[in-house]
Amino acid sequence: MSRLDVPEGAPVGRRVFLGLAAFGLSGIVWGSKAAGLMERLLGPLAVKDGTGLLGLLPTGRFRIYSVVGSLPNRAPAAWRLDVDGRVGAPYAIGYDELLALPAVELTKDFQCVTGWRVPRVRWKGVRLADLIDRAAPDGGVTAVGFESFDGAYTETLTLEQARRNDVIVAYELDGKPISSAHGGPVRLYVAPMYGYKSLKWLQRITLVATAEPGYWERQGYDTDAWIGRSNGRGDEPA
Amino acid sequence: MAPGQQPRDVARFDRTERWLHWANATLVGVLVTTGAILYWGELSSIFGRRALFKEIHVIAGLALPIPFLLALAGRWGRALRRDLGVLNRFSADDFAWLRSRGRDRSVRLGKFNPGQKLNSAFVGAALVTMLATGTVLRFFGPFPLAWRTGATFVHDWTALALGLAITGHVWLAVADPDALRGMVSGVVPARWAKEKRPRWYEAVAPDDRAPEPEPEPEPEPEELSPAAGS
Structure with missing residues (x-):
């Protein structure tokens, strides 16, 4: 050669x-x-x-995670939210009924515990406190459990956290109905905490005396997931 | 081919090199497709079944080094190792080509132009980076949380840069069918080699009237080179 x-x-x-x-x-x-x-x-x-x-660009955008095999999908017409547990008046509410309740809007950064942050996300929904009060919880309730219709994802908040004004049951994201990828048609949005607390594909709210750890808490993440003050992270609050 | 006849084709890439190229192209194609589905929520909604795509993505990623290692491992990798050496070296002509951004027609290039050399260095480094960061993302247990954030950041931006490089690579290959043939069938027209890679052409076919350098299965007589494995 x-x-x-x-x-x-x-x-x-x-x-x-x-x-x-x-x-x-x-x-x-x-x-x-x-x-x-x-x-x-x-x-x-x-x-x-x-x-x-x-x-x-891979900055300032949502990454989509789900804990089950495929993205859960439920049409708004078929969606229903049960509110039950230690309450005087358990009830179920449909999509149209939820949208007819007094709405609040929040515009905040969305911060994931894995580091990504989406600036100025606009949410619209109903205050969780309103939905809880409607069920008339009894005196022994100290915590709230949430359940997703994907069959695996669960979350919890203390009753005090759940009553905050910046904790909502959301049905709009940036002016549009929430897509399945983003946890629609209805999801929880817990503004002061890392994203994993904002349970996607919400179908059930249960008022309890003591909460079982949620899905991500069983994976080792903090239960009180304040942005910048938990999980060993120092992010700016949203 | 009869002696004295002008060679029409010049052997450019041997069987191992072409096999490696297309094995990589297949794996990277799978990675880009499944990666896009996992990355864009809209696509996820269309295709559903995220867990399946994640599994395929991880397997294809972990398989990425295998074709390289196989191709480099034995005697069959001689041409590949030699070409890696050629890709490493930048001649005075290469620098002149870079300075003129490819417009200087007087430069006489070897087997690869400097753009190809830089692209190969970039793609090689990018694939190593994707594999390492992807491994941190998939098996995050033992790593600090900040590493997971860092790996996400690097994986995303490297994917974007790699996507642009691959798009440019395919674009240029389609725009030059003669060059593309070199990676499909292994040979390029002598005319192409003489015009675009004169220094390489002179080395592999010094005499225009000489018979075509024999193609496979015996690409070249053996000459053990200490530099070949480097």
């Missing part, structure tokens, strides 16, 4: 390869800081961006 066996020139290719690989791999360590910086820089732009192109 020819002299091609002994390539001439500067070994640039290997340096580029090693340099880029070192940069990429070290990102596992510095990436969480860079992600925060990126969301602060690009987040406000993405909100104003009319083209939606910035929305394609």
Whole structure:
């Protein structure tokens, strides 16, 4: 064979390869800081961006997680929420009925415990406190359990947390009905806590004396999941 | 081919190199498709069955190094190892090509243009990065939570950059069918080689009237090179 066996020139290719690989791999360590910086820089732009192109960038956007095999799907007409447990007046409510109740809107950053943050997400729904009060809980209730129609996802809040004004049962996300990927048609939204507390595909609220740990709590995540004050994280509150 | 006849084709990539290329292309295609489905909620809603796509994505990712290791492992990897050496080295012509952003017609290129060399270095590093960060994301148990955040960040942005590089790669390949043939059938027209890769052409077919350098199965006479494995 020819002299091609002994390539001439500067070994640039290997340096580029090693340099880029070192940069990429070290990102596992510095990436969480860079992600925060990126969301602060690009987040406000993405909100104003009319083209939606910035929305394609991997910053300031939702990642979709689900704990069962496929995305649970339920048409609004078939959706029903049961409110029961230690209550004087257990009841069930349909989608249209829920939308007819007094609504609140919240615009806040959505913060995931794995680090991503979506700036200025608009939610619309009904205060959880209103739905709880309607069932007339008895004096022994200290906690609230939530159940998803995916058959696996559960969550809990203390009664005090559940009564906060920034905890809602949401049916609109950024002005549109909530899609199945985002936990629709109706999900919980717990504004001051990490995303995993905002249970998706809500179908049941149970008022109890003591709460069983929820799905993510059994995986080792904190029960009181205040943003910036739990799970060993120091994020800005939403 | 009769002696004295002008060679029409020049052997460019041997069987191992082509096998590796298309094995990688298949795995990366699966990874891009399943990754897109997992990443975009809209696509997830259409396809459902996230757990299945996640499983396929993880398996394809973990399988990624296997074709490389197999192709490099034995005697059959000689041409591949030599080409990796060629991709590593940047000649004075390569730098002139880069400075002119590919417009300088007077540069005489070897087997690969510098864009291909940089692309291979980038894609190689990106795949290593994707594999490592993907492993942290899949098996996050033993790692600090901040690593999971960091791995998510790197995995996402590297995927975006890799997607652009692959799009450019396919675009350029489709735009140059002669070059594409080199990776499909292993040979390129002599005319193409003479015009686009003159230095390589002279090395593999120094005399225009010489018979075509024999293609497979015996690509070249053996000459043990200490640099070959590097």
